[in-house]
Amino acid sequence: MNSIKNLFGLCLLQIFTNNFVNVNSEMQVSVEREPSFTAPIENISVALGREALLSCYVTNLGDFKVGWMRAADQTVLALQGRVVTHNSRYSVTNEEMKIWRLKINNIREADRGCYMCQINTTPLKKQIGCIDVNLPPDILDGESSKDVTVTEGQNASLYCSAIGNPQPKIIWRREDGNPMIFKVNNKTRRTDTYEGELISFNNVNRRQMGAYLCIAKNDVPPAVSKMISLNVNFAPNVSILNEKSVHVLENTHITIDCLIEASPRTVSYWIKEPFGRSYQKLHENPHQNVLQESEKYNISESFHSYYKTTLRMKISNFSESDIGMYSCVASNIMGRANATIHLYEIKIPTTTTTTTTTPAPTTSTTRRTTFAYTTRRAYTRATTTTMATTTEVSSTEPQFEYITFNPEFNEIPGGDSYINRPHLNVAYSTSRAGESSFHHVCMLVVALMSFTKLFLLLR
Structure with missing residues (x-):
């Protein structure tokens, strides 16, 4: 009986073991096939x-x-x-x-x-x-600077804000390619670019005037930019690029250049007055004296930078009527300035020679003409003539020329002080150490006759 029970137990154990192995295998397969x-x-x-x-x-x-x-x-x-x-x-x-x-x-x-x-x-x-x-970057106009205008010597700041992913970086540079100028600890520093949202200028001067580009960029193209102008206002400075006193050869042309530095841009023109007029009278009603474009006056204007301008005038066929003071005048809302140039005329010298021939003997007559710089005085000629005689007269003795100068110092109130170039008032005088032997004999004879007559009368 016990043996039968043991055999039945062994069968149940085998069945349970087989079932467990099958279930475990199915579970393992199921686990391996799960995604x-x-x-x-x-x-x-x-x-x-x-x-x-x-x-x-x-x-x-x-x-x-x-x-x-x-x-x-x-x-x-x-x-x-x-x-x-x-x-x-x-x-x-x-x-x-x-x-x-x-x-x-x-x-x-x-x-x-x-x-x-x-x-x-x-x-x-x-x-x-x-x-x-x-x-890509995008500049926020509402949170960035507009154009800035200050007076020379003040401080100024430009600000630029941009968004993007990743956050853009801001780089500044001048639109004209010139280096940017900064003053740091009373030292001037120049740089082609500046990085940062804010750019500051201390004690602004005219050289810092211009258009500045705010450039925003990240790793996503395209980069974007915004132009902000820095305007620096100051009163005009006027200077003549020629010498302040010029002598012009008659019937030639002369060009006068006037350099104007100002901001904002000026109203500029040329005026002319003869010598001797005061500055006040010259500018009481300047528009009456303004020179207009014509065949005589060719006037042009050229711009070099934000604040530099050249006003140029060409005077054609210079003559005595063109002698005088020429003023370059410039004015804007900050003030007014002028510079003056004085023009004189140089006459072209003329020389004529004539020869008179007689059978015997022959005498040459030469007329010599001199010239002088013309200023306020009339043009003068000095002539020396040797009269014809029956005997040829010649001399190798020197002639002496006397040239006098008349410098003047003038000052125009509110304008330029200047020293006129010497007005060459040229005068010629001819002296000879002695006369010809013939003339000496004649004079001696006359003297002797006069002395003899006087001696006889006294007796």
Whole structure:
């Protein structure tokens, strides 16, 4: 009886053991066939307007399904190979049921965020991948400086604000390509570029005037820029580029250049007056004396920078009537200034020679003409003539020329002080050490006769 019980127990144990092995094998197979992720989803950064692609790697999917959803609001985007959201920019693809990809075309800033890849196991298996949308820089006009205007010597600041992803950096440079000038600890520093949202100028001078470019850029093209002008106002400075006193050869042309530095730009013109007029009278009603464009006066204006201008005048066929004072006048809201040049005439010298011939003897008569600089006095000629005689007279003795100078110092109230160049009032005198032997004999005879007559009378 006991042996029968033992045999029955052994049978039950064998049956239980076999059943346990079968169940364990089925459970092991079930565990091995459960789907899983083989790699994490990589986070990506995409420029605005480009295409974003997230990849989910799955193995042993079997009859399970893969879905995509937006992590922030749990919005289902796709299930298996079918898009369920009503957005044509989304699509889903898979490769051999192992790689499931979510594609977003024409990426927008609103697409920035995280996305979830799920397998509908119990419990759910999921992975998350994020998209960062890179934005090109954009300058905020409302938070940046407008054009700035200050008076020379004041302080000025320019500010520029920009947004983008990643955050843009701001670089400043001058629009004309010249270096920027800063004063740091009473020292002048020059640099081609400056980095930072704020740029400050202490004790501004006219050389810092100009257009400045605020350039915002990050790793997303294109970079953007904004131009901000720094205007520095100051009263005019006027200077004549020629000498202040010029002698012009008659019937020639002369060009006068006047350099004007001012901001804002000036009203500029030339006026003319003869010598001897005071500055006050010259400018009591300057528009009556303003020179106009004509065949005589060719007036032009050229701009060199934000504050430098040249006012040029060409006087054609210079003559005695053109002698006088010429003033370059410039004025703006900050003030008024002038500079004066004095023009004189040089006459062209003329020489004539005539020869008179008689049978015997022959005497030459030469007329010599001199010339002088013309100023306020009339042009004069001095002539020396040797009269014809029956005997040829010649002399190698020197002639002496006397040249006198008449410098004048003038000062125009409110204008330039200047020293006139010497007015060459030229006068010639001819002296000879003795007369010819013939003339000496004649004079001696006359003297003797006069002496003899006087002696006889006295007796």
